[in-house]
Amino acid sequence: MTTDHGELSLPIERSTVRLVFTIAPEEQGERLDRLIASRVTGVSRSYAQRLMEEGRVRVNGQSVRPAYRVKPADQVELCLPPPExxxxxxxxxxxxxxxxxxxxxxxxxxxxxxxxxxxxxxxxxxxxxxxxxxxxxxxxxxxxxxxxxxxxxxxxxxxxxxxxxxxxxxxxxxxxxTHRVVKRYLALVHGVVPDDEATIDAPINRDPRDPKRMAVVAGGRPAITHFRVAERFLSATLLDVTIETGRTHQIRVHMAFIGHPVVGDEMYGRRTFIVPVPRQFLHAYYLRFTLPSGRPIELQTPLPYDLLDVLNRLRAAEQVEEGERRDGSATR
Missing domain, CATH: 3.30.2350.10 (Pseudouridine synthase)
Structure with a gap:
């Protein structure tokens, strides 16, 4: 297999799939492993890294590291082994x-x-x-x-x-x-959020202290989250969240970043709550996008029972707490 850059010597076996694509100007500076994962169906970031280690990826005919930052007009070539x-x-x-x-x-x-x-x-x-x-x-x-x-x-x-x-x-x-999809979530977060609505514009990348987590990191990938308050409680706030970007754990990371982690989030929150919580309180309830046929579509799904039960328990518990506060004030 040759290109203008000479012999590539990529591993080729029967049923190998060869893919070649050129880096667009707007992709400048992206890590190659992340870019491959977003471009190629069935290839995760970790798998892209393994392909590089096996010599199955070249940029402009040369081997590169997974952290390589692509440049406009770079030619990326992959030789994928036979699919599972x-x-x-x-x-x-x-x-x-x-x-x-x-x-x-x-x-x-x-x-x-x-x-x-x-x-x-x-x-x-x-x-x-x-x-x-x-x-x-x-x-x-x-x-x-x-x-x-x-x-x-x-x-x-x-x-x-x-x-x-x-x-x-x-x-x-x-x-x-290209962020032309409207994605809305319901999220219950710790504490009383003071603003009725706000935008969090903070870049996200792997946490340098723990690669299993994401974090707000200077120089990370752009991440924008909008929210408005749907309901306030004494110890929590229900938010209607819209995300422009779709970074890994974006809502969870952004909410923790502003001091209001998602209730039930064991990775970024780790706080006790007034009522039992079966999981992180995060539900993707709304999508608006255009179908391949060209027809726009809107879809919604209600809050599932386990999260609705959390809200009902929370409302009941806080009514009791509020009643006890009033009774205590009346006796003083």
Missing amino acids: SPDELTPEYLPIPVLYEDDDVLVFDKPPGIVTHPSPGHKRGTLVNAVRAIRPGLPLLPSIRPGIVHRLDKDTSGLIVVAKNEPARLFLREQWQ
Whole structure:
């Protein structure tokens, strides 16, 4: 295999998939491993790093490190090994409702506790396993992340979109990357948020002290979160949150950054709460985007029972607390 830069000597075996793409001006400065993960279906950031270690990635004909920052007009070439057999993606019928479907798109109402796609720690019980079961004929299924347009954290519930073919995935992915999708969440956060509405504009990247976490980091990827107060309690605030960008753990990181972490968030909050909380209180309840057919669509899903129960318990507990305060004031 040769290019204008000479012999590449990339590993080639039967059924290898060769991909070549050119870096656009707006992608300047992106880490190569992150960029590959966003550009190539079925390739995570960690897998991109492994491909580089195996010599399967070149930039302008040369080997580079995962942290390489791309430049406009760089030519990136990948040689992917044969994809995992679809038979290795175990079909599983999971309780994940389909809210919308057409020839191009599936939209699920993901319950908490379900991972979006398989990973080393989650080979089964994922949204992808469910797609394999209910729509076994999809052409994207040989991929580990078939048609995945965006993700939700394991313990975040709500709307998630899956493309049924590659043109649809690329069409939708472009909308997510250019921030033309309206994404709204309900989040219960610790403390009383004073502002009725506000915007958090703070860059996010891997926490230099703990690579498993994200953090607000100078020079990180731009991240913008808008919120307005939906309901205030004595010890918490229910927020209606809109995110312009879609960074990993964005809402959780931004809320912790301003001193109001998401209730139930064990990674960024770790605070006790007045009532039992089964998980992080974060629900993706609204999406507005354009279908590959060109038709705009709006979808909503109500707050699931486990989080609604938290609100009802919180309201009841705070009514009792408020009553006790009034009684105490009256006797003094």
